[in-house]
Amino acid sequence: MGQHQFTGSTTRGLVFRGGTGARLYGLTTAFVVQPTERANAQECVTFDKTTDTYLEHVHVDGSAAAGVVFYQCVRPMVVDATIVNAMADGLNFANCLDGRADHITTVDTGDDGVAFGNVATGPDNTGGLATNISVTRSKSRGVAVVGQRGVTIRDVSIDTTVGHGLYCAYEESWNTRTPTDVHFERGRVVGGGAWTAAAGGGTNCGVRVNASGTVSVCGITVDAPGAHGVFLTGSTVTVSDTTVGNTPGSGFNVQGGTYVVDRVVAESTSGIGLYVSDCQRIEYGTTTLRNTAITHATRYAVNVKNTGYVFGDRLWIHDTQQPATGYTVAAAGSQKGSLGVIVDRVDSRDVVIENSSGLSFSQI
Secondary structure, three states: OEEEEEOOOOOOOEEEEOOEOOEEEOEEEEEOOOOOOOOOOOOOEEEEOOEOOEEEEEEEEEEOOOOEEEEOOEOOEEEEEEEEEEOOOOEEEEOOEOEEEEEEEEEEEOOOOEEEEOEOOOOOOOOEEEEEEEEEEEOOOOEEEEEOOOEEEEEEEEEEEOOOOEEEEOOHHHOEOOOOOEEEEEEEEEOOOOOOOOOOOOOOOOEEEEOOOEEEEEEEEEEOOOOOOEEEEOOEEEEEEEEEEEEOOOOEEEEOOEEEEEEEEEEEEOOOOEEEEOOOEEEEEEEEEEOOOOOOOOOEEEEEEOOOEEEEEEEEEEEOOOOOOOOEEEEEOOOEEEEEEEEEEEOOOOOEEEEOOOOEEEEO
């Protein structure tokens, strides 16, 4: 399609409405004067109710709103796109059926880097796949799944966001549907929620799931988030093969839902390594808490409280510091089950068990 240069920095660029099977290659957009303020609904490139649209080799530089938006489209696909300096989202699939994206790079977006949304006022189109995604300096979330179902995000790199790095949630304020069957697979989040370039920055998390159905988080590394490494509330989530480190808050903070955690590591956390509260059920396999609770007065590596059923396998409490900080495993409130096997690998003292719940455990 070649290069398109826009003279108006506060209005829409290109809009494609309806049609089936369009294939566009080499689309490049730029502005004579770059947009500097957000103007809602003034996206740079919009596809409105199209079917089987294929977009490849795209470069979008600047937008008064989102860079590229697919709105109520059927099986849209975008491959090899770079979107920079958008005042809103980089790439957004809004109430789309099976939206797909591969090799997407966004830099300096005013809102989410990549987003899949499903609001209840629109058609209940579901499904989505995003692979090989790179988001750098987002003033909101890195990759967001808000209300959409049947979405997989795979092979993703998030570097520096104001909002959460990876995000899945029901949002009442946007009247979304409830997301479920959502999968985050293989990725790295650095500085998720730690950037202070916009309101709310510095207090968000590497991975955040709230009020969702079934979600899986697998093969994710989180480093230096704004708050917790992984923060889960009111959802049904499986977390596996995931490592979090250098967290101002907890390594893993899970509340008010049903969770399975296995082969996870929390290290160098200022807060509690694994914090579980008011859940229906928590199951954990091999869980390593290394040099946790660095500035937390409780010295809890693990704190499980007020959870209906606790099914623990193995807790590795590993602290090499002098003196140790995270050396206590705590269980409080009315709970049934087992803390599992607690392995003491604290160099300067013994692990302390505070177990007013009376959960069974063994110690090595």
